[in-house]
Amino acid sequence: MMLPWKQLLLMSSPECLDSGSFHGPRWRMEPGDLFIPVDSMEEEATLTCDAKGIPPPQYRWSLNGTLINLELDHRRRLSGGNLIIRSLDRYQDGGRYQCTAYNTIGAVLSRRASLQFAYLDHFKLHTRSAVSVREGQGVVLLCGTPTSSGDLSYSWVFNEYPYFVQQDNRRFVSQETGNLYIAKVEPSDVGNYTCVVMNSITKSKVHSSPTSLVLRKDGVMGEYEPKIEVNFPDTVPAAKGSVVTLECFALGNPVPEITWKRANGVPFPSKVKMKYSNAVLEIPSFQQDDTGGYECVAENKMGKNIATGRLAFHAKPQWIQTMRDTALAIEERLHWECRANGKPKPSYNWLKNGQVLITEERVYVDNGVLLISSLNLSDAGMYQCVAENKYGVIYFSTELMVLGMVAFIHFLNIV
Structure with missing residues (x-):
């Protein structure tokens, strides 16, 4: 029966050829972005990470590029490859996480996942000055959004809850600024206005102090452009x-x-x-x-x-050309090329076992191309092409097997 090339080992001794199938880590589940409401801080957060490989992979995690020392960290632990964080702290735990899966064949990096905390602080308690305008004049009432994290939505209460300002051609609530705009003030607009801000993730709401809108008594505003x-x-x-x-x-x-x-x-x-x-x-x-x-x-x-x-x-990068797992003999030449589309045009990096490759001696790296001349056994391992622009980064993993002469001859005979 024809055997797949992956059943060949990285070493050339004949006895190794029958010792089983070995391969580097391949992702089954990579971490996804998390947005945690601050008011549920007592709960745990789990960042997923799961890879297959023979031998079974082990895992490590980094936060903002720094390796997490799980032996010294009492709040973070591994469950399989998943990183579990308890007693969440929005100041210590927020940031970019990345998982590494590794075994004796090599290592691969996961996508980078962000952990963010959603919150909405209260308005500062202070009396707001009344806004005085003429009838027929336009006016802007400022919301003054408190500090927050997460998507916000805005509305305004007129005089008392639950009477909300109804938007029409004359009144508008901006979902960008939170401000209330009245194109032309009428006597019916006189009253108290309260800005209501809601965080779409935490579902919490906060109310500003009321702003009084009053009419001046020095006449009606004339028509204007x-x-x-x-x-x-x-x-x-x-x-x-x-x-x-x-x-x-x-x-x-x-x-x-x-x-x-x-x-x-x-x-x-x-x-x-x-x-x-x-x-x-x-x-x-x-x-x-x-x-x-x-x-x-x-x-x-x-x-x-x-x-x-x-x-x-x-647009974030998307792959249009990738590589296949490759088996080559010692002293052969490797040529891999990866390509991604995206706007702006992506830049490229190459990783070997999670470490950045640079052009040196036998290795040439340039714009999605990886060339290695005269392979040796130390070149074997897991490689990743990384395509990145300011809107996203993607990784593609592949394995290079470098065969000694005995293994390569055996490979030729069975394929």
């Missing part, structure tokens, strides 16, 4: 497949009308949605075709105001 108060940046980075939202809202009398255009005149695809009287433009499943300039126009009979910005596409 729009002034855009909510705008998007000149360049907005947008990930492939993500949901992109652009906000645009203007103060003005009469209340301005919001419209959107693409800078190149191309019509919006049917997937694009307009919300809150066109104050929000939403693009689901963002793709490279959606890149380019976007224009928000706020207009009333007194004039118009235009805001522009550009959506820039980015």
Whole structure:
């Protein structure tokens, strides 16, 4: 029966050829990112790590590039390859974790996984000054978001709970700033306003002190042209497949009308949605075709105001060319090449048993290419190609077996 080449050992003695099948670690489960609510800190956090290999792999972990000494760490322990952390501390335990699986054949690094803590502090307790405006004037009420970690959502209570400000063409709550914008104040707007902030991960809510909105008694504000108060940046980075939202809202009398255009005149695809009287433009499943300039126009009979910005596409690396496990004889030449797409274009590193390879003597490393001339037994082991840009990093693992002459001749005979 034809045997796979992996049943050949790294050594050349004939007796080794029948001692079994050995191979380096291969990932079955790599760690994933964790976002832990601070109010559940008594619970344990588990970062998964599981690899197959013969002999069975062992494991070690690093935090922010520094090896974790589990013998001296009473809060962290291994269960199989999983790292379990108890008595969580948001100041000591947050960061980037990486698992290494290793056996006698070699070692491989896992993807880097982040452990973050979600929290939402309370507003500082202080009395907020009243905001005085004329009828017909526009106004911005500031939320003043407390320190936090995790996605936030905003709403405003009018006078007392549960009466929330209803958004329309005249009133808008920005989910970027948390502020409340009223394009043109009417007498019915007079009252107390409280900003409510919710953390989508912890589900906790905090309330600001109320802000009083009062009308001045020195007359009504005359009509004036729009002034855009909510705008998007000149360049907005947008990930492939993500949901992109652009906000645009203007103060003005009469209340301005919001419209959107693409800078190149191309019509919006049917997937694009307009919300809150066109104050929000939403693009689901963002793709490279959606890149380019976007224009928000706020207009009333007194004039118009235009805001522009550009959506820039980015994508983390994805493999388009990888390597196969390889068996070569001593003094043969190895040529491996890996390629990934991504935006911006990825850069490459090569690892041998978890250590970075650099060009020296017989080894040549450049832009996804690995060349090793005149192989020797010490070149055997686990290799990884690493492709990285500012939005992500990916690893691909493969094994190199270097055979002595007896083993190589035997290999030729059985294949």
